Amino acid sequence: MTHAIGVDVGGTGIKASVVDTATGELLEMRRRLDTPKPATPAAVRDTIAELVNGFGVSAPVGIALPAIVRHGVALSAANIDPSWVGVSLPELLDDALPGPAAYLNDADAAGLAETEYGAGRGQQGLVLTITLGTGIGAAMVYDGTLIPNAEFGHLELDGAVAESTTSARAREITGLDWEPWAAKVSRYLKHLERLVSPDLFLLGGGVSRTPEPWFHLIDVDTPVRLATLINNAGIIGSAYAATVAQADPIALSGS
Ligand code: BGC
DSSP: OEEOOOOOOOOSSSEEEEEEETTTESSSSOOOEEESSSSOOHHHHHHHHHHHHOOOOOOEEEESSSSSSEEEOOOOOSOOOGGGGGGGHHHHHGGSSSSEEEEHHHHHHHHHHHHHTTTTOOOOOEEEEEESSSSEEEEEEEEEEEEEEGGGOOEEEEEEEHHHHHSSSOOOOOOOOHHHHHHHHHHHHHHHHHHHHSEEEEEEEEGGGGTTTTTOOOOSSSOOESSSSSGEEEEEHHHHHHHHHHHHHGGGGOO
């Protein structure tokens, strides 16, 4: 059986599990530790090491971060500590992990998970996964191949950075009702439609766990589905990325 450890680094929690990468199923109960405060690279490294070594298995490790990750270097830090920018992730983390590692953006991990095992499985063409959470994450997967680091949450729309008005957190902060929020999400997705002409949108993030008040209000021309892996997508997708990276290092060289 092929298995890998997946780690999802978020603003409030760091979650990990061992994943069967043939099926995408979790082989262990998901473990979670609070994200250290401040979430400096060294503090986060120690938390990740505690989590992954706690499983007592030797396996490839995939780590998903809320940052642009290019050739193993974190290049942004929108919702994490600014000191991550410029950090070489292999230098920071490789020695602390129980196996060879792959590093990627958290939305990219979610998009890989959904297209490999979830709501986008078997879909041809361009699948655009959008995660609505603290920020807005985006993943472009074309015929199963990830085009990494699509930072579409930072597009400017109606004079503002899209995620600052349209993320799930933005809705909570402003106390917006579901209906006007769904209209904002639809407007944002229509903008993306014009820019990249996707074949399918997958909507994920924590808000996809409770779709009843909003999902039926989403109004775009492109087919839209709810992501199905919800809170585990980052873990599953990063574990998958670790497996792919071991099989074919070139496949993830851009992430
Ligand atoms: C970051 C992305 C990340 C997304 C979801 C955005 O603010 O720029 O890199 O994928 O939040 O965490």
